[in-house]
Amino acid sequence: MTYLDFEKPIQDLEGELVKLKEVSSKSKVDLADKIKELEQHIADKTKELYENLSAWQRVQVSRHPERPYTLAYIDHVSNKTFIELHGDRTVADDKAMVGGFGELDGQTVMFIGQQKGINTKMRQIRRFGMANPEGYRKALRLMKLAEKFNKPIITFIDTPGAYPGLEAEERGQGEAIARNLLEMAQLKVPVICIIIGEGASGGALGIGIGDRVLMLENSWYSVISPENCSTILWRTWAQKEKAAEALKLTAADMSKNGLVDGVIPEPLGGAHRNHTEIFETVKQVIKKHLAELGKISPQERINQRIEKFSAMGVVHDMDA
Amino acid sequence: MGWFKRLKEGITTSTKEKKETPEGLWYKCPSCKKIHTAADHANNKYVCQECGYHERIGSKEYFEIIFDNNQFTELHENLVSGDPLDFSDTKKYTDRLTDTIKKTGLKDALRSAYGTVNGQDLVVCCMDFNFIGGSMGSVVGEKIARSIDFCLKTKSPLLVISKSGGARMMEAAFSLMQMAKTSAKLSQLAQAGIPYISLLTDPTTGGVTASYAMLGDLNIAEPGSLIGFAGPRVVKETIGKDLPKGFQTAEFVLEHGFLDKIVPRTELKLQLGNLLRMLKS
Ligand SMILES: [Zn+2]
Numbered sequence: 392m393t394y395l396d397f398e399k400p401i402q403d404l405e406g407e408l409v410k411l412k413e414v415s416s417k418s419k420v421d422l423a424d425k426i427k428e429l430e431q432h433i434a435d436k437t438k439e440l441y442e443n444l445s446a447w448q449r450v451q452v453s454r455h456p457e458r459p460y461t462l463a464y465i466d467h468v469s470n471k472t473f474i475e476l477h478g479d480r481t482v483a484d485d486k487a488m489v490g491g492f493g494e495l496d497g498q499t500v501m502f503i504g505q506q507k508g509i510n511t512k513m514r515q516i517r518r519f520g521m522a523n524p525e526g527y528r529k530a531l532r533l534m535k536l537a538e539k540f541n542k543p544i545i546t547f548i549d550t551p552g553a554y555p556g557l558e559a560e561e562r563g564q565g566e567a568i569a570r571n572l573l574e575m576a577q578l579k580v581p582v583i584c585i586i587i588g589e590g591a592s593g594g595a596l597g598i599g600i601g602d603r604v605l606m607l608e609n610s611w612y613s614v615i616s617p618e619n620c621s622t623i624l625w626r627t628w629a630q631k632e633k634a635a636e637a638l639k640l641t642a643a644d645m646s647k648n649g650l651v652d653g654v655i656p657e658p659l660g661g662a663h664r665n666h667t668e669i670f671e672t673v674k675q676v677i678k679k680h681l682a683e684l685g686k687i688s689p690q691e692r693i694n695q696r697i698e699k700f701s702a703m704g705v706v707h708d709m710d711a
Numbered sequence: 712m713g714w715f716k717r718l719k720e721g722i723t724t725s726t727k728e729k730k731e732t733p734e735g736l737w738y739k740c741p742s743c744k745k746i747h748t749a750a751d752h753a754n755n756k757y758v759c760q761e762c763g764y765h766e767r768i769g770s771k772e773y774f775e776i777i778f779d780n781n782q783f784t785e786l787h788e789n790l791v792s793g794d795p796l797d798f799s800d801t802k803k804y805t806d807r808l809t810d811t812i813k814k815t816g817l818k819d820a821l822r823s824a825y826g827t828v829n830g831q832d833l834v835v836c837c838m839d840f841n842f843i844g845g846s847m848g849s850v851v852g853e854k855i856a857r858s859i860d861f862c863l864k865t866k867s868p869l870l871v872i873s874k875s876g877g878a879r880m881m882e883a884a885f886s887l888m889q890m891a892k893t894s895a896k897l898s899q900l901a902q903a904g905i906p907y908i909s910l911l912t913d914p915t916t917g918g919v920t921a922s923y924a925m926l927g928d929l930n931i932a933e934p935g936s937l938i939g940f941a942g943p944r945v946v947k948e949t950i951g952k953d954l955p956k957g958f959q960t961a962e963f964v965l966e967h968g969f970l971d972k973i974v975p976r977t978e979l980k981l982q983l984g985n986l987l988r989m990l991k992s
Contacts, residue, residue: 562967570926576895639883
């Protein structure tokens with residue numbers, strides 16, 4: 392288990408717990424009550440810490456190395472029926488973006504998402520979840536495929552941004568993202584987007600135009616990362632905590648501001664502490680929303696989707 | 712405003728007064744260093760007659776260049792930005808807005824107007840780089856969205872002139888969602904079969920490139936404009952070496968297949984008129 396800096400109190404207590412269990416097993420002294428008491432104490436402490444996380448601490452949780460990534464969610468939600476489909480049919484197969492069909496309790500669904508690597512080698516290959524234009528174009532190809540066969544689309548968003556490389560620019564990163572925004576607005580099938588970790592900028596939005604846009608409790612979503620925001624506004628990385636607060640990037644703030652449709656609660660102490668629980672929660676949330684969206688006609692869904700995004704923004708009309 | 716007043720006065724005032732306001736009379740090209748009279752420079756659409764360098768201009772100049780007889784009706788001109796996040800960096804966002812409005816005489820980074828171009832109806836949304844770096848906030852998105860509704864109602868084609876550093880940090884996710892909003896609205900324009908021309912000028916980067924600027928039925932650009940998604944400095948940091956010459960220029964973007972055409976500003980009106988005529992149903 393990797394502990395974040397602010398989790399020090401939990402780390403210490405869990406260290407004590409390990410020792411206590413060791414003593415208990417070696418000495419045959421019955422410490423069951425003491426262990427139970429300490430476990431309760433750890434749970435209370437975790438609850439206390441996690442209920443009062445600052446925006447920056449949530450950003451840290453969203454990047455926790457043991458936090459589950461897209462393919463892990465897809466595997467569980469589809470009960471391992473997922474068939475990954477590759478390539479944009481033009482340039483390449485982008486490993487930072489994955490997608491394919493799977494069955495959700497018998498219903499065929501198109502799953503798409505940014506994928507971060509699970510080890511050093513894979514992190515390089517998947518470019519830390521930063522897609523190239525062909526990643527966005529693969530995503531669009533798969534969305535069109537889903538639309539053709541009338542299958543709903545689920546996207547999992549987890550990216551520090553679109554890849555800012557030389558070839559990405561040559562191959563039209565801006566155009567690729569823009570095209571997805573326009574095309575997703577008109578998709579005839581239900582679209583559910585879930586921010587499971589990091590939702591940075593246009594790179595996240597590029598697969599984020601949905602009938603429902605939901606955020607996990609400890610994910611973040613904004614126009615820029617707190618570090619880059621700090622660099623631009625204060626000319627230093629040091630103000631990242633302040634920037635995280637100012638950006639109002641947490642699930643709670645994004646929901647309060649009407650920029651996402653809901654927050655998915657995580658297990659106590661974050662999704663990384665209980666994968667099975669978060670997978671199951673996400674699965675049930677998807678099922679609930681798919682059932683609701685299935686009752687609306689395709690044109691009405693498109694209208695509502697466009698109206699929802701059109702209503703975002705705060706302007707004052709001085710004529711009024 | 713000030714610039715044009717000075718210019719017109721400059722042409723008719725006496726030698727003595729001219730000496731007092733030399734900055735209003737002469738234009739020195741930052742590219743070739745040649746000096747032209749301000750009047751000649753304006754007549755040439757603010758393009759250097761010597762080397763073709765395109766000076767950055769704002770909505771006022773573009774409207775004058777594009778609309779017949781400089782006649783147009785401005786749309787939604789009194790929209791100003793709110794401060795939904797109560798944002799403050801080195802300065803409160805509300806103060807920054809108030810100061811910028813006072814300094815520029817603009818309400819935000821985009822103005823919208825309709826009129827005719829060589830007799831063809833056109834709605835023009837034009838960005839102003841002077842206003843917080845042409846950044847895209849709620850007002851920019853809302854004006855484009857409302858202008859698209861106007862186009863849908865009147866069946867007028869749309870031209871958006873982009874000139875922007877990208878998102879407006881002080882509106883954070885509200886700014887991000889303007890990409891979604893404008894692109895979704897453009898999908899309605901596309902469904903209705905109404906032409907949309909995107910003109911990319913120097914600079915067009917970030918979220919503007921990744922939304923409406925790249926979504927034209929026709930994407931055209933001014934020569935030499937910086938056009939890209941990630942800024943050149945960021946790309947340089949990513950690849951860890953110097954960028955190739957001409958990287959992210961309009962010519963580079965054309966060569967890679969993302970622009971239909973590069974149109975010098977001096978030919979803009981003529982070509983727009985021709986394109987609009989050919990696209991007419
Ligand atoms: Zn020159």
